Amino acid sequence: MAVRTTPCALWRTVPHDALRQARQALDRGLDRLDAPACPVFFRADDCGVPGNVWQEFVHLFLLRRLPLAPSLVPAWLTAARWKILAAQVAAAPTLFAWHQHGRQHVNHETAGKKMEFGPARTREEKHLDLTAGRLRLETLLGPAFLPLFTPPWNRVDEDTLELLAELGYAAISRSRNARPPALPSLPDVYINVDLHTRKEPTPDAAWTGLLQELEDGAAAGRIGIMCHHQRMNRAALDWLAGFLSLLAGHQRLEPAAMIGRGHGAEGASPAHPTLVTIA
Template identity: 45%
Template sequence: MKTLPCILYREFPADGFKQIQQTLTGAVNRRKTTRPLPLLFRADDIGIPSVNALRLLKLFSNYGVPLCLAVVPTWLTAIRWEKFKAHVDTTSPQWCWHQHGWRHANHQPSGKKAEFGAARTKSALRVDLIRGRDRLTSVMGSDFSPFFTPPWNRCSEETLELLAELGYRGISRSKGEQTRRAPLDDFFINVDLHTRKEVDAVSALQALCEELRQAVEEYYVSIMIHHQLMNESGFELLDLLLAFISQSSRFKVCSFSDLGEPESG
């Protein structure tokens, strides 16, 4: 698991948050409707109550902002879950604890990584979906929400079919996966805060601002978080972003459970 923050946070521009704030404000003000804009946060690779993971929960708890937490089943134990429970009220509707694959292991022999990709048989996919769900249910009980975030934000057509058959309420993939229609609600990600691949901080900031602008224009902002990749600059930006969004009447911060499938508007 990578822990080195991307270049944006290692060399965060002095006016970085100002640019992000101006981008969001400008994009929202250009909208023709005053209807609040749906916005959600999804935190991936949850399961170990590390310093960064608990700090992330505290930050969201302070603002009362909903957070969808993608939990890797094999990473979560009863002891670790008790530690999460000691820091936040896990029963609160503020949190959407849901399934993030099974082991977060790549099974593709080549190309883009996927745990639930086309290289696997339908029976193998079914087994891992069920045992992942069963493990989380056994540890979390009623705190578990039947939504699915595939590791690396992609999965096969057969996985989508299985999720619907098994009664999952929704999936959360990347925006780029929308060419393959899901048979259940897809709360796709269109803003990536931390796994950026630009080679310099200025380019990374520009690309992040562009993702935010486009998301507002699509009438749906869904922000992906990776706490392992957050340093002080990463937490500072997220803190400022949460403060800005919380104080604005132009956004409606949601969880998967609050939304039907995202629509443009």
């Protein structure tokens, strides 16, 4: 398993009034929104290995009864690891939309941007990895698994979109305005706010970027927040705790489930509207 663990510039220096600035950015966006409320959902990437940071991260959502969509790397997950992960959320299991994050989280491209499911591989190879990864998660998780696909690095090629639709996935989740565009039969539950893998070189630039994303998401009526717990330090955990409290108490922000099993299903409610439903 190879993932980065160094916090990005955002969390090297946190403004003393960072939460106030976030609230102001959200309110500026909501002032531009022609709707009574804006749904907000959280997606957690690169999951499958329990640890201290993961446990504290998950506890923040359990404490406030807020939904979280963890994307699991099938190759990283074992029966023993899943037993630990499931036990950690046993107090409110339906808050968690466990779904698939590639198969091995490996880059197969020799040029250009990183992709696990990109043009460097044959359609047959990608089909094999999609089905093998899904089978592993279905076997380990049982009914806790939801057929949503988050690709590593938020990228796939057109072949993979077609395969996901053919294999019966309910949705894909990438970054806003990802290419190629989503298919009518495979909606994109996109994220538009990045908390932990930002590329700005300085804390000031990173905070400016984050605040703009929050404002623009609120103005668009949809905020999807991507988290990477491995890259969280104490400052990132503390800020997230305050932000979740802000979210839970805001009259025009609605914590949302990223994916659910239908409007009448356990875990789907007016308090936690479902962005994608499965019949």
